[in-house]
Amino acid sequence: MSEPKRLHPAAMIFNIIQAIKQSVLGLLPLVIIALTNGVLLIVMVISAVVLLAGVILVSVLSWLRFTYQLEDDQLRIERGILIRKKRTISKHRIQSIDLSQNVIHRIFGLTKVQIETAGNDPATDAALSAVSMAEGQRLHDELKYKKQVPEELEADLEGQEEEQPALVQPDPIEETELPRRKITLKTLLIAGSTSASFGILLGIFGVVFSQAEALIPDEFYSDASRWVLSLGAQLMIVLGIVVVIFLWLLSILQTVIKNWDFTITRYEKELFITRGLLEKKQSTIPLKKIQAIGIKESIVHQPLGFVSVYVEIASGEVNQNEEMHTLIFPLMRKKDLTSFLAEILPEYSYETEQLVSLPKKALPYYLVRSAIIPLLATIGVGIFFLSYIWIPLIILIIALLYGFASYHTAGYVIDDRQITVQSRILGKDTAIIKQHRVQALARKQNPLHRKQALVNMDMAILNKMSGRHFIIRELRVEDGNKIADWYSYQKESSS
Amino acid sequence: MxxxxxxxxxxxxxxxxxxxxxxxxxxxxxxxxxxxxxxxxxxxxxxxxxxxxxxxxxxxxxxxxxxxxxxxxRRWRYQIYDQEIYIQHGILIVTRTLVPMIRVQHVDTQQGPILKKYGLATLEISTAATTHQIPALLEEEASELRDQISELARVEQDDV
Structure with a gap:
C-alpha cells in the first residue's frame, strides 16, 4: 500500500470533458461567426481538431503523472506535467472525505474522492477525480476512521487489510444505531412542486424565448408567429398552460433527481449526508464547522406547514454552483422539526413559544421601510397618469402587508447559551446560534431610535462567504441590553 | 452595553x-x-x-x-476589558460593538502620513467575520494596545 498508485484511466475522460466544457463556452461566439463563413469554418474545424488532440495529449500525460500513495499517516499526491507538484496531507489534518459519483463514474463503478482539510484555504484540499469504488472506500476508511482506533489495534487491522483490501464497511449494527433521517418520496415530490427553481426555470424560459427571435431565421419566425396568432386566444392560453406545466414538471424532476434518497446521519463528531439519483453525492459536515442552524419557511411552504433546515458552515470550499448555506434537510413537516433536531443535532433546540417580539412603536419603521418606494411611485403615478393609479396602489398594499409581516415575524429567544433569531426576507427564517459562534455584537441607534428607546442589534457570524449578519431591528432597549448581557463575557461591566 | x-x-x-x-x-x-x-x-x-x-x-x-x-x-470611545473589546462610534447612528477576545484573529496598527504628522496610529482588530477600527490613538498607546490585545487573544481558541 505504500507504492504510488495512478487514478483509474477514466480520469482522463473527465479531464477531457472538463477541458471541452471550458473551451466550448469561450469559443461559442467564434463558432457562430464561423458558421456564416465557409473559409473560416474550415479553419475552425482544423483548429478544433488540433485543440482536441492537444487536450487528449495533456489529459493522458497528466494522468500518467498523477500518482497518490498512502504512507504511514499521510496521503501523498504527485502531479504536474512540466512543473512537478507534490503534496502531503497529514491524516490528522483531514476533516472530511467525501465520495461522489456522477453518471460516468457510475457506469464504470468509480468514485470521486474529495478530501477537505481544516482551515479556510481551498488550495490545501485535494481531490482524486476517479478511483474504483472499493479503492475509494478503502481510502475513506483508511484516512478517516482508523485514526480513532488505538495504535496497537491499528497495526493489527493494517495486517488484515493487506489480505482483503475490499470494502471495509463500518460495522452494520453500529450503522443502524446511529441517528438518521431519510426523506420520503412524498415530501420530496412536495419539495419539488413548490421549489423556487420553478420560478427560475420560468425566467430562463422567458429569456430564451425572447432571444429566440435572434437565433431562428426570420422567415420561419414570422411564419410561426403568424401561425400562433391565427390559433386564436383560447389555443394560445392552452399552449401557455402546457408550457408552464411542462416547466413545473421539469423543476419537480430536477429536485427529485438532486435530492433523491436524501439521508442525513449523525456521527459523533459530524453530520453525513448522501443524496442524488444520477449523481450520488456524499458530504460530511464536521460539527465544529457549524456556525448556525437555520430553519427556512418560504411563503409557499409556511402555510402548508413545511420547513427546510440548513446550516451555515465555515469553509474554504466555495463553488459557484453551490448555495451559500448547506441544506441538511430539504423539506419536512414543521411538527417533526423538534424531534429532528433532538435526534440529529441535540446541541441545538427549536423553541419559539417564548419569542420576544418587537414593541408596537417599531411597526411604523417596518411599514415605512417596505412601503416608501411604492408610496413615492404611487404619488408619481397619481400626478402624471391618474387612470393607472391602481397598479402602484396594489403594489403599495402588498408592500405594507409585507412590512407588517416582517414586523410580526421578527423576534428573538435566549435559551442558555443559544439565541434564536427570527426574521423575514420574503420567507420566514429562524436561525439558532450558539453564543461562542457570534464573532461580534453591535448595537446601533439613530437619533429617532434614541428618542423612542429602540435599538438595532447586529450579530455577525462566519459562513462560507466572509460572514453573515443577523440583524434584529427596532428592539426595545431593555431587550437589546439582555442580548448584550447574554453575549458579554464581562458581566459586571455592562450591567 | x-x-x-x-x-x-x-x-x-x-x-x-x-x-x-x-x-x-x-x-x-x-x-x-x-x-x-x-x-x-x-x-x-x-x-x-x-x-x-x-x-x-x-x-x-x-x-x-x-x-x-x-x-x-466626542462620540468615539473604547474600552479594553480582559475578555472583550468595547467600541462606540457614529455621529447620527451610534454603534456600540462588543468583540470578545477569543474571537480576535489578529490586530494591526496602521499609520498614514497625516496620522504620522500628529504621532497617531489606527488600531485594526479582525475577527474571522468582521473588522473593527479604533482610529487615531497615540502611537505608543496603539502599539501597546495591539500587544495587549494579541496577548489577551492568545487564549486557547476552540475553533474558528
Missing amino acids: REQPNVRIAKDAIKAWQLTAHLFAIISFIITIAAIVLYFYVDFVPGWLVLAIAGVTIVEWVVTAFIIPKLRW
Missing part, C-alpha cells in the same frame, strides 16, 4: 481629521475654480450652476472640516 465605554481617543484626532478634510476640500475648490474660469470663457455655462458648485464646495468644507471632526471625536 448600557453605559458607554470610558476611554476617549487622542484629542489630536480632531486635527488629523480636519487636515484630511482640508486636503479633500482642495479638490472641490479646484473644481469650483475651473467652473468659474469656464464661466468666463465659455458662453453656455449657466451662472447658477457655478454658484451651486461654489455653494456646495463651501458647505462641504465647513461641514467636513469644522463640524464633523469634533462631533466624531
